[in-house]
Every structure is written in structure tokens, then in C-alpha cells.
Amino acid sequence: MALVLTEEQSMLRDSARGLISDKAPVSHLRHLRDSKDPIGFSREFWHSFAEMGFAGLLVPEEFGGSGLGYVEAGVVMEEIGRTLMPSPFLATSVVAASALNRGGNAAQKSEYLPKIASGSLLATLAVDEGAKHRPLQTSLQAVRAGNGFKLSGAKALVVDGHVADLVIVAARTAGSAGERDGLTLFLVNPKAKGVAIERTIMVDAHNAARIELANVEVNADSVLGEVDQGAALLDGVLDIGRGAVAAEMVGLSEEVFNRTVEYLKNRKQFGKLIGEFQALQHRAAELYVDIEITRAATMKALQALDADVTKAASSIAVAKARAGTTATRAVQEGVQMHGGMGMTDQFDIGFFMKRARVCEELFGDANYHTEQLARARGY
């Protein structure tokens, strides 16, 4: 598989770019933030997104979706990254749709996937509990009760958790924190008794929530995949999410870089364009190379997911680690090279820095994924 977009993928990119840059430029995010929008994204835009087939991009055709792959999902995420559009696409259309499609039984799939594809159901995955992403440390308890389970515990950084109609909760049905065995995924109705949701306003003005479950009763049909054997399903779903976030970070990095290079070509000091200074030229060139390498690694990882999700872990670790360090470098250089302007709220560059910080934590930061690669290589 060549590491370039096919003609169809290029067309998808063009249509996503056209729609997003037209209807949801960075000013869209700014407006949502400044107006303290009660949900933090535009439902109206989400519906037009769904009408164009994006909401069901990964949903198989038999359930009303487009049946496309992870490279295509990455193409859309990259465009989202360029304008920082807050959108349910990541949590609902990529992560939750993949969890249901990969782990769901026939009844679960036919209940939820068509609604995701039509844009009428928002869903999310709740994994993290502590300050850092450590999926195996899951300790939210699910104890058997009658025909089902009772769930108790707390989750953090649940993307779109404040608006989700369905929350996929990683819980521990056996064993103890740190063990692979004993993890189970549950489909939880956020309106169920005992579920408390607190919307968390984040540094990046995107959407997330903390969720507490206190003896929440779910029946046996709510289990997604197999009881106690959820780790493999979770690994795959998380890797899909990581690939998508890496693609968002590539788009974000490239956009912030393009804006910075434009600034170097227009800003004058000491009677010169600052882009004439070799100190800045070389830093810009290094950053360009970093972004190109990260773009290739991300594309490779998304192709690996399309080939076989269960064999993509190392490629994903490389891509997410690279995306984290590259985006961090891109936004830092972006602010620095914009000088005092880069520090103002009025200027957009700060939004990129804030979003990059959240993307870095989402589904594991560069340190986490670098560590995963070291373990995979046995040292």
C-alpha cells in the first residue's frame, strides 16, 4: 500500500476541508467558548456533517454507514485539527462506533450503529480514572448482581461525556488494577440511576466530562464483548482512537506551522523580514521535517489499522508518540516566533497550543507510547 492518499481519499479530504473551513473555522471555536455555549459544539453542524456521510464513515454499509477505513477517518480528523473544530466525530464516529462494531453482538450493532451513522446518537468511551492514561489500571468495579452487574467508580476525561446518549465504560469484573484479565466493557445509559456527570470546561475549550457511577445497575445484555476478556477489545479501540488523534495532531501541527511561516514572511524587524534570519530559518526547516516524518508515521499507522487492528500496536505507538512531540514543538515554536502577538488571546495561535496539550494527554502521551514501544521490543 503506497503511503500517499488515493484519488478517492484526496476527494474526501477536499470535501471535508471545504465544509469545515467554511462552516467551522477557528472563529467557530472562539465563539463557542466566548458565548459559554451550553454544549460546546454545534448540533446543527453535526447534522450537516452526518448528512454528508461523515458521522457513519466507519459504520458498515449494512448499518447505514459508508463502510470506509481508518485512513479515511484520519483524513477527516486531520481537517478537524486544522480548524480545531469541536465535534462528536472522534468520540462517537471513531471510538464508540469502532467499539460497537468490533465488540458488539448483532442486537447491539443494529440498535446503535444506524443511529450513529444518522447522527442521532452521541456516544463515548470512558476509560481513564487517574491523572494519566493507564487503561490496565482500571479499577471501576462491576460486581455481579442478579442477572446483571452493579457499577461503581469514577471516570475522567470522558470526551463529550456531558452530551453522550451512550457511555461505553471500561470496568473491572475480576482481578485487580494493573492486570489485563478481568476487564469488561459495558454499555451504560447516562440517564440511569446512580450516574452523575460533571461537564469539565477544559483548557482547549473542547468537550469532556467526569463521570461517577454509584451502584449503577446494568443487565447482562449491556456487556460489550466478553466478560473479563475486554482488554483485547479495549486495546484495539484505543489504538483506533490514538491513530485518529495522531491524525488530528498532524493537521493541527501543519496548520500552526503554515501560519508561522507566513508570519516569518511578513513580519519585519531590524529592517528585514524576520524569515531572513538563519536562526529562524533553520528552526522552521527542522520543524517542517519533523511534521513530514510524523505525517508519514501516522499514515503508516492508519494503514496498519486498516490491515489488521490487532497487529497495529507498534505502528500506533510510534505515530502517537511522534504526533505528541511534533505538535508540542510546533505550537511552542508557533507562539515563540509570533513574539508578543503569540501570547495574546486575540490571536488564534494560542488555541492550537491549548488543543495540542489536550490531544497529547488523550489516549496516552508521548512518554506512554514511547514506553510501550520499549516494552514491545523487549528492553
Added chain:
Amino acid sequence: MSESKTSETETADLETFRNETRAWLEANCPPEMRKPAISDADVFWGGRNAKFSSEPQRIWFERMRDKGWTVPDWPKEYGGGRLSAAEHKVLRAEMGRIGARPPLSSFGIWMLGPALLKYGNDAQKKEHLPKIAAGEIRWCQGYSEPNAGSDLASLQTRAESDGDDFIITGQKIWTSYANYADWIFCLVRTDPAAKKHDGISFILFDMTSKGVSTKPILLISGYSPFCETFFDGVRVPKSHVVGTVNRGWDVAKYLLQHERAMISGMGERGVGRPLGQIAADSVGTDTLGRLDDAMLRGKIASFDVDEAALAACAERAVDLAKAGQAHPAFSSAMKYYGTELNKRRYEILMSAGGVDALEWESERSRHGARPRAWLRTKANSIEGGTTEVMLGIVAKRILDLPGA
């Protein structure tokens, strides 16, 4: 619809090619040739005086040569294998899968060949390309001069017209393996009055010509891979100029792109055991079986991330070129990153090796193989255009920054 059908057929053909290639390599690549090259003797460079260091090396070279796979994507008439871009990629992947060594290493393949294919006339292609493919002639590159390093276009070696010949006088430096080479491709000044980029020609001549001499340069590694090369009135027919007289800079630049792509790929990517395990052999492991030096382990892991990412980028660069979407200056980006990464690799290897990596002469240390290789890598970011020159090219030609 017909398009997708075509691509399905192509995919099926490619799978057939993959299976055939895999079977052929299994049957024809000697087991000894499936291990990474450790010393220079493991690399076959060809040439008039070439000797095989082992029987498997000879067998492997001859089988690949006969198949046209020393230069898989060259035309058949020049000894190539006429593989498509996709097939060539499959061949590389299949060779990588079993760790097969390149059968022939050659500046003729990596550098001169592509330039001849683009700029050479028919006679030059017929004369030189088949001998490159068959490893009969070993080439060296006469580019740098004592006063023309990063500023290569200021070179002063002059070629004066004398009837049908040029008379070449001057000095080159950092000529890789000039003392082993049969022929040289060389930049000479044919018009001293023109602006510096405009008076240069690209010319080929035999290193046994009267007036050519070489002197190896001893490097900090203790080895002498480079020479000073002297031309004292060397007579070369004008028909040996590649491309147009005084337009040699175009050929030189084109060739440099291939050279940079080659150097950026020189690191030992993905070959053999993971770097972290090599380090663990000497450093030791903790109770969890992890490398017992947390800082070094972190550096190695970061290196592995960057190395894997660069491999993807190298693969993408090839794919972009085949798709006609590559920026011509992108090889400078790859050259910069690949060489800096290889230097990082050897800093890690030296740190991991500790005291053992300091021995310079013992049998135990294979005559100081590691410290010598470490020192050799320091030239990576100087030869073929320094890191600073590469970044300048990216800034100017790709980013279009002012005044660069």
C-alpha cells in the same frame, strides 16, 4: 468501475510477483548473505580489481546480477530488471524480510546511474550503465575541493579546451574510495568567466589516465575511506561530458538528490536485534527485565520511535516520487534527519558499550569496530552537504523563506 477493476488486477499481479519473488529469494539467497554486513569486507563494491570475500558473496552477486536485480528498476537493455515502482517496493520488502544484503554496493548505482539515465546520451548509457549493473566498473565522485565544500559551486578544477579534448588540472578532496575506483564522475570548470553555477561541466574519465593520482586521508576513525585526488593535465575526450557543456550544475544537483537519499538511508534501520536489547547485553537488566539505566532506556526508546517514523517517511518519499508528488528538494530533508539520527544511534551504542566500546585495537573489540564506526558517523552530517546546508535548502526551496 473499470478503474477499480484495473487496480484489483494489479493487486492480484503484485501478489503473484510477491510470491514468486519470495520463493526465488528463499531458493537463491545463501544463508550467509542474510545477516547484516559487519565489516567492509562484507560489502561487495565491484570493479576491475574486485575480489569476493567469500563464495556465498560471489554466488549471491552473480544470481542477482543475472536476474537484473542489482539495479531492479533499470531498463533491461542496461542490465536492469525493469521492475515497476510497486514491484521494486515488493522486492525491497521481501529482501528486508529475510535480511538479505544488497548484492552490490556502488556509487554507479546510487549516484551516477540515475544521472546518466536522465542526462546521458545513447552512447554514454550503452557504454557505462551495463558495466555498472554488472559491477565491472567501480566509480568515484569528484565533487568537493579544498576551497569548495559547502559552497560546492565555487570549485576551481579547470578543464581547458584542446581540439576534441579537455585538459583537466586541479585537485579534489573527500573523494570516497578514489584509490579503489576505476572511473570518476567529476565536476570541472569549463568557463572561468561565467557566473559560478554557469561555467561547470560534468565529465567522466578513467582513473588510470595519465596525470591522475590519489592520496588517502587518515580520519579520526583510523580509516581512510576518502582521498585527495590530483589531476595534472589529464586529457579527456569532450564526448565524455554528460549533458551540455557549462550546464553540469544541473546534472550535479540531480545527482546530489540521489546521493542525499542514499546517505539518509545508510543507517542500519530495523536490521538485527533491537538497539535496546544490544544495550541490555552490556548494561544489564533490572528485576523486571528492563534495561538497567532508565535514562539510557528512554533515549533508546525515543530513538526507536524516530527511527521507525523516519522509515515510514522514506517509504512515503519513494511513493510520492512515483506518484509525481514529491518535492525535488525533499531528499535534503531526509538527508538532514537520517544523518543526525545515525549519529544519535552511535552515541547510544557508545554509551551502552561503556568501557568495552573504548578498545581500539584488540581482537576482542574486532579492532575497535564500534568506536571507529561511531567516529565515522560524525562525517554523515558533513558529507554530501552539511546539515546546515540541508536546512538552508529546505528553508529556501521548500518553505520559500526570504533571502535564504
